Amino acid sequence: MENQEEFDRLVAPIRKTTWRFYAIIAPLIAIVAVGVYAYYVQFTTGLGVTGMNNYVSWGFYISNFVFFIGVSHAGTLISAILRVSGAEWRKPITRMAESITVIAISIGALFPLIDLGGPLRILNLFAYGRIQSAILWDFISIATYLTGSLLYLFLPLIPDLAAIREQQVGGPFRRRLYGFLSMRWKASPGQKRRLKRGIAIMAVLIIPIAVSVHTVVSWIFGMTLRVGWHSTILGVYFVGGAILSGIATIIIAMAIFRRAYHLERWIKPSHFRNLGLLMLVMELVLLYFTLSEYLTAAYGSESADSAWLGSLAFGPYAYLFWGMVAGGFLAPVFILALTRVKSVAWLVTAAVMIDVGMWFERFLIVVPAMATPQMPVSWGTYTPTWVEWSITAGAFAGFALLYAVFSKLFPLVSIWEVSEETPVTEPVPRPAGEEVTP
Amino acid sequence: MTDGKAQGEASDDATPKRKDGMDRRKFLKIAGIGAGAVAVLALGSGYLMNKIIPASQDPRLRGSSAQSWVMLIDLQKCDGCGACTLACQKAHYVPFNQQWIQVYTVTDDTGGTYHLPRPCFMCRNAPCAKVCPVGATYVDPDGIVLVDQTRCIGCRYCMAACPYNARSFNWLQPSYPPEALAHPYSPEDPYPVGKGVAMKCVFCAAMVRKGTLPECTRGCPMGAIYFGNEYDDAVTNSKGETIPFRSTLQTQGGFRWKEELGTDPRVYYLPARR
Numbered sequence: 094m095e096n097q098e099e100f101d102r103l104v105a106p107i108r109k110t111t112w113r114f115y116a117i118i119a120p121l122i123a124i125v126a127v128g129v130y131a132y133y134v135q136f137t138t139g140l141g142v143t144g145m146n147n148y149v150s151w152g153f154y155i156s157n158f159v160f161f162i163g164v165s166h167a168g169t170l171i172s173a174i175l176r177v178s179g180a181e182w183r184k185p186i187t188r189m190a191e192s193i194t195v196i197a198i199s200i201g202a203l204f205p206l207i208d209l210g211g212p213l214r215i216l217n218l219f220a221y222g223r224i225q226s227a228i229l230w231d232f233i234s235i236a237t238y239l240t241g242s243l244l245y246l247f248l249p250l251i252p253d254l255a256a257i258r259e260q261q262v263g264g265p266f267r268r269r270l271y272g273f274l275s276m277r278w279k280a281s282p283g284q285k286r287r288l289k290r291g292i293a294i295m296a297v298l299i300i301p302i303a304v305s306v307h308t309v310v311s312w313i314f315g316m317t318l319r320v321g322w323h324s325t326i327l328g329v330y331f332v333g334g335a336i337l338s339g340i341a342t343i344i345i346a347m348a349i350f351r352r353a354y355h356l357e358r359w360i361k362p363s364h365f366r367n368l369g370l371l372m373l374v375m376e377l378v379l380l381y382f383t384l385s386e387y388l389t390a391a392y393g394s395e396s397a398d399s400a401w402l403g404s405l406a407f408g409p410y411a412y413l414f415w416g417m418v419a420g421g422f423l424a425p426v427f428i429l430a431l432t433r434v435k436s437v438a439w440l441v442t443a444a445v446m447i448d449v450g451m452w453f454e455r456f457l458i459v460v461p462a463m464a465t466p467q468m469p470v471s472w473g474t475y476t477p478t479w480v481e482w483s484i485t486a487g488a489f490a491g492f493a494l495l496y497a498v499f500s501k502l503f504p505l506v507s508i509w510e511v512s513e514e515t516p517v518t519e520p521v522p523r524p525a526g527e528e529v530t531p
Numbered sequence: 532m533t534d535g536k537a538q539g540e541a542s543d544d545a546t547p548k549r550k551d552g553m554d555r556r557k558f559l560k561i562a563g564i565g566a567g568a569v570a571v572l573a574l575g576s577g578y579l580m581n582k583i584i585p586a587s588q589d590p591r592l593r594g595s596s597a598q599s600w601v602m603l604i605d606l607q608k609c610d611g612c613g614a615c616t617l618a619c620q621k622a623h624y625v626p627f628n629q630q631w632i633q634v635y636t637v638t639d640d641t642g643g644t645y646h647l648p649r650p651c652f653m654c655r656n657a658p659c660a661k662v663c664p665v666g667a668t669y670v671d672p673d674g675i676v677l678v679d680q681t682r683c684i685g686c687r688y689c690m691a692a693c694p695y696n697a698r699s700f701n702w703l704q705p706s707y708p709p710e711a712l713a714h715p716y717s718p719e720d721p722y723p724v725g726k727g728v729a730m731k732c733v734f735c736a737a738m739v740r741k742g743t744l745p746e747c748t749r750g751c752p753m754g755a756i757y758f759g760n761e762y763d764d765a766v767t768n769s770k771g772e773t774i775p776f777r778s779t780l781q782t783q784g785g786f787r788w789k790e791e792l793g794t795d796p797r798v799y800y801l802p803a804r805r
Contacts, residue, residue, distance in 0.1 A: 222664060317658065
């Protein structure tokens with residue numbers, strides 16, 4: 094390793110684990126355990142333990158599915174798009190983004206399974222799968238996405254793992270793990286060339302795959318004849334929202350790990366600033382989509398459209414809807430657009446608001462459209478039960494837990510990439526006014 | 532970011548990695564064999580599953596193209612008593628909280644009210660069958676949309692796709708009396724069934740093939756529900772009245788629910804006021 098001190102600091106979280114780590118993961122494990130127990134209850138009793146019914150037959154689970162698959166777009170954007178466009182500043186944050194992708198897909202892909210009435214009959218998908226069904230499209234694209242993201246996370250890990258293996262980091266289990274995963278990496282010119290080529294190919298491949306994944310997720314809804322779903326904007330709306338929630342999540346993760354593992358030297362205010370600008374752009378794009386979606390429905394005011402919109406704006410979902418518009422869209426735009434408040438703390442605040450707003454948005458797409466009456470009958474109602482709350486909480490805790498464990502097994506910053514010579518003419522956009530204060 | 536291909540090949544031999552046992556050719560070979568094996572397994576399992584049920588016993592292939600069932604409901608005659616729903620629930624051991632035929636009370640634009648019995652509309656272009664990921668929902672040769680509950684994985688995409696709320700779900704395990712438990716399950720008469728599967732009106736598929744009217748039709752004291760074979764161009768109600776199908780629709784203002792969706796239902800209505 095060219096820079097031993099840099100290496101030591103970046104693998105420090107792997108070398109030593111303090112009581113703080115256990116203090117954080119213990120409650121996470123407890124929440125996941127409650128979620129697992131809730132699923133056990135649901136598995137043995139039936140989906141009747143949830144708040145879903147014959148009118149609102151999809152609820153929290155499908156909302157979580159859309160949300161987590163959306164968050165998984167973090168890795169694609171930061172890592173693949175920035176890599177392809179040659180933005181060198183991405184280097185210290187790519188690994189964090191890519192690991193979010195893999196963890197979020199893994200959690201998100203569980204939800205359609207949790208939502209199944211007959212999970213034991215899942216193999217029918219292989220025996221009788223119909224490619225005409227959007228669920229098959231989803232199954233194929235998410236499986237492809239997970240495979241591709243795993244490869245895309247794994248390839249740039251190889252040189253780091255080889256270095257860690259050489260330095261004898263960790264106990265016997267981890268040493269064997271690193272030995273196995275580093276695949277006899279010797280940093281020979283041929284290996285380096287092939288690795289770079291592999292990464293480049295994956296970076297290009299993963300972008301259309303990611304776009305297809307969230308488009309196809311939206312098509313599950315868009316292909317039906319339901320008011321609120323049967324709309325051409327759904328594909329881009331979902332992809333835009335996915336990228337937005339992905340950026341918000343990576344900003345939160347960066348802030349947490351930067352503080353916990355003292356990564357200030359690599360994760361600089363400029364990273365937050367650049368991502369903050371990207372987040373602002375995506376936020377504006379999403380506002381535009383939202384306006385297009387709802388104004389088109391409102392202006393034409395077809396009776397079914399009006400009923401659905403009325404339930405969002407004035408009905409039982411009004412708090413969530415206006416909460417999303419004000420707290421998830423408008424307020425973060427102001428925070429992000431005002432240069433004077435562009436500190437890390439403010440950025441993280443905006444990111445949290447955006448993530449919460451995006452979860453609302455997913456829920457507001459799934460549930461009100463189902464509650465809107467399709468026949469001359471009263472509105473469907475949906476009140477999630479403790480089972481759904483517990484499983485949802487378990488998923489979020491599981492996400493954090495997996496991420497924490499990942500940070501103890503693998504370096505969160507790509508060591509070999511940051512130790513490569515940084516180009517002198519790095520384009521760092523500077524705001525006209527203030528310098529960023531961390 | 533990538534090197535040129537020619538340059539890559541030239542320096543390939545200089546790398547010591549070849550001796551490690553995994554070169555590109557070998558990797559590609561293994562990957563190819565793996566992908567092939569997965570494809571063979573996937574296709575083979577589907578083929579085998581189809582072979583396990585001989586075609587003669589496949590309930591999906593029962594019925595014949597000589598029948599094309601249709602239902603005609605005269606809304607003027609319906610008084611909303613709900614006897615159709617009860618008859619259906621009793622005969623099919625319909626699980627608690629489900630109404631395979633549901634009677635809505637509708638207030639129309641004039642402020643008047645009428646009653647609208649809604650069975651499954653048995654769409655010729657069925658959105659539910661279109662979206663089913665495993666083909667558990669299918670249209671039988673007589674045009675009846677059925678659910679094979681042994682295949683259903685319970686994703687409820689069909690419920691999301693149905694524009695008429697005609698589907699129910701076994702959220703919990705239904706309870707059955709002993710005689711129902713002894714009944715042999717078939718998609719045409721789906722009981723007993725377990726939890727976590729989609730349920731719906733079956734147009735009494737097994738009965739109608741034997742020449743009996745469906746339960747709801749027989750159970751309607753007003754004779755509002757007519758049922759018959761489209762090819763015979765005649766439909767019959769509980770009072771034994773048989774009326775011509777096409778010409779009745781044409782002269783009495785026959786319509787279907789949400790016709791604009793293009794689902795092409797097999798259930799027709801005559802208006803409540805005409």
